[in-house]
Amino acid sequence: MAFLRSFGRRSDVLVYDPHKLSSPQVFLLTMVIFLVIVAFIAAILTRQISSAFSSNPGLNGLIIGVLAVGILLAFAQVGRLFREVRWVNSFRAGSETTEPVLLAPMKAMIGRSSTIAFSTSSMRTMLDSIATRLDESRDTSRYLVGLLVFLGLLGTFWGLLNTIPRVATAMANLADGISGLVKNMRSEQQIMRDWVEAQSDEQKAMRNTLEKIADALKKTGVH
Incomplete structure (x- = not known):
């Protein structure tokens, strides 16, 4: 009976909760697999790669450095989501264990409101604030992506100039x-002309x- 109870608890744990974030x-694992x-x-x-890197080590080293910073920043942005997901799940469970950062406006509005329901305007304001925070966090990543494209084009033009x-x-x-080659062909043609002229002179002399x-x-036959 104890085994069945424990198995039942495990099956309850494995049940999917649609209301839980x-x-x-998964995304972090996908990024790691891609890397x-x-x-x-x-x-x-x-x-x-080493031969291509040695052609311009300064620019290629800068590209690798910017790429490494962008990878670390992407992992840091994904890591920030763990805190927010943990807060939402703990809030729904009734025990707040962490303080959110991206969802701080939501927590402030929930703290000021006596009910969980929000009006349309307040919900729009809260979503706009969260979207602004997410856009601010993605601005650096977009800048790094543009910088990598620019450095790649600069390296291409550098290689073309070289x-x-x-x-x-x-x-x-x-x-x-x-x-x-043209001079050699002309000299050979002149040699052939000289040989032909010499042959014609010999034929004339023989004639x-x-x-x-x-x-x-x-004359001897006549005499």
Whole structure:
């Protein structure tokens, strides 16, 4: 009987409560899994990443630093939700264990009101205050995201500026090679022309010699 009672209590604990806020541990676990996957890919591509990092260590180090600050800030923002969820659940249970930060206006309004029901205007004011607090906490994250995009574009343009002189040098070397090839082809053509002219001169000399021999034979035949 004691075992059945304990099993019944465990089953009651596992029952889903729709009026209880869920813990943000799922989102925190998702973030950790994503970072583990990224770290695994970075470990596989260590050689390529190190060679790319060494091309501009100052700018790449700044990008990694801003990324690390943004990751820590994102984890801190998710961690702030644990306090608020704990306060809401404890308030519904009738025992407040922590003091909220984001939901401080809600607690103040609940403390001033004798009933739990709120008017439409007061509810809108409270929600606007909470939304403003959330937007203020997300402003830094948005700024860091924009800064990372800007630094990435700056690194791209930096690489292009470093690549353009190399491309110009390669094009100049290619032009020099083509001009040298053209000079060699012209010299070879001149050699072939000289050889053809020499062959034609030899043929002319041989023809003249044959004509002289033929004239001499004719003269001896007449005598």
